[in-house]
Amino acid sequence: MTGTKKPNLVRPQSPGWTGLYKVAIAGAASLKGKEVKEVLDERNFPANEILLLDDDDSLGQLETVGDEATFIQNVARDSFEKVDLAFFAGDEAFTRKHWQAAKNAGCAIVDLSYALETEPNIGIRAPWLEKELESQVERAAKLDLETTAVAVAHPAAVMLGLLLLRAQRSGAVRNAIVTLFEPVSEQGKRGMDELHQQTLNLLSFQSMPKEVYDVQVAFNMLPRFGDESKVSLQASAERIARHLKLITRSRIELPALQVIHAPTFHGHTASIFLELDRKISTEDFSLALKGEHVSIITAADDAPSNVNAAGQDQIMVSLSADPVREKGIWLWAASDNLKISAITAIECAAALVATRPSGKIQ
Numbered sequence: 001m002t003g004t005k006k007p008n009l010v011r012p013q014s015p016g017w018t019g020l021y022k023v024a025i026a027g028a029a030s031l032k033g034k035e036v037k038e039v040l041d042e043r044n045f046p047a048n049e050i051l052l053l054d055d056d057d058s059l060g061q062l063e064t065v066g067d068e069a070t071f072i073q074n075v076a077r078d079s080f081e082k083v084d085l086a087f088f089a090g091d092e093a094f095t096r097k098h099w100q101a102a103k104n105a106g107c108a109i110v111d112l113s114y115a116l117e118t119e120p121n122i123g124i125r126a127p128w129l130e131k132e133l134e135s136q137v138e139r140a141a142k143l144d145l146e147t148t149a150v151a152v153a154h155p156a157a158v159m160l161g162l163l164l165l166r167a168q169r170s171g172a173v174r175n176a177i178v179t180l181f182e183p184v185s186e187q188g189k190r191g192m193d194e195l196h197q198q199t200l201n202l203l204s205f206q207s208m209p210k211e212v213y214d215v216q217v218a219f220n221m222l223p224r225f226g227d228e229s230k231v232s233l234q235a236s237a238e239r240i241a242r243h244l245k246l247i248t249r250s251r252i253e254l255p256a257l258q259v260i261h262a263p264t265f266h267g268h269t270a271s272i273f274l275e276l277d278r279k280i281s282t283e284d285f286s287l288a289l290k291g292e293h294v295s296i297i298t299a300a301d302d303a304p305s306n307v308n309a310a311g312q313d314q315i316m317v318s319l320s321a322d323p324v325r326e327k328g329i330w331l332w333a334a335s336d337n338l339k340i341s342a343i344t345a346i347e348c349a350a351a352l353v354a355t356r357p358s359g360k361i362q
Contacts, residue, residue: 020048024083027090028052028072031185032112035342036087053079080105088113108352109149110345117151126153126247127347128293129161150348155340156180156268157243159315164252169288175275176255181262187231222261233259267306272331279326282319304334
């Protein structure tokens with residue numbers, strides 16, 4: 001922008017620099033924030049300090065980072081000073097309130113809240129899909145020294161995108177229909193708490209809280225929530241479709257998609273119908289899907305579910321032939337939505353760091 005100096009993303013390498021970064025997790029008490037913290041530790045992300053930041057409700061909450069105990073701090077004016085990388089893992093309102101402070105402090109930003117998905121020059125990223133597309137197309141959104149912030153793709157879009165791209169290895173997909181079952185953890189802790197409390201109150205014959213969903217979600221499957229609901233399944237479907245188109249670089253025909261509420265805490269499950277241009281056995285089709293990040297589950301194993309997908313960094317898939325359409329195949333897929341979001345965020349962060357010369361991000 002003419003007359004406006006862009007923040008320098010690279011500090012000159014200093015003799016004392018250790019190759020480690022100062023990281024902040026904004027929204028550290030959220031479900032996604034906790035998962036990001038765990039994955040940072042699991043993947044030995046090069047951080048020498050991790051700050052846990054959140055709003056007043058979580059102030060002073062004790063957490064562990066690695067082997068050390070630390071407290072969640074309130075977000076203050078100077079919270080992002082000398083921070084290299086900030087993950088925004090709270091809700092959209094929290095991110096909108098604080099992300100400019102991080103940007104002004106020179107942080108690289110990874111947004112898991114979706115608040116920044118419509119901001120100029122902030123791309124929707126899914127490294128699993130980018131790697132899958134590398135041999136097919138040149139990366140359209142390659143990170144460079146001008147990239148200061150990225151938004152993480154919806155975990156259901158990551159799951160569907162990877163499966164639908166690989167399905168094309170076996171031939172043309174003539175028709176695709178997806179029914180996605182959404183857990184309440186997609187609405188964060190408030191969604192989890194309401195399902196939990198509704199379940200308890202129903203079993204004890206008490207009135208149910210309906211502040212989030214404005215309808216009974218316990219022991220119930222739904223295509224939409226109540227009129228006064230703070231969240232929308234249709235909005236979720238539209239976001240997934242939008243992200244799916246972006247992260248697959250429009251290399252697939254978007255499937256017909258319906259998002260259904262499932263009375264579960266964690267994990268996406270999906271029923272996926274694919275009609276191909278030719279008849280193919282499920283065994284041969286599974287070879288097309290098999291690869292990094294996808295586990296094919298056979299009849300000898302427990303079927304994929306939100307329960308056995310919990311904590312896994314894989315998309316679990318089982319296959320069956322359609323009994324009516326000879327070119328049709330059904331996929332039943334399950335993945336841990338929080339885990340996939342956190343892994344995507346950490347891989348986006350690693351890419352941000354890798355594109356810069358040795359030294360601190362500024």
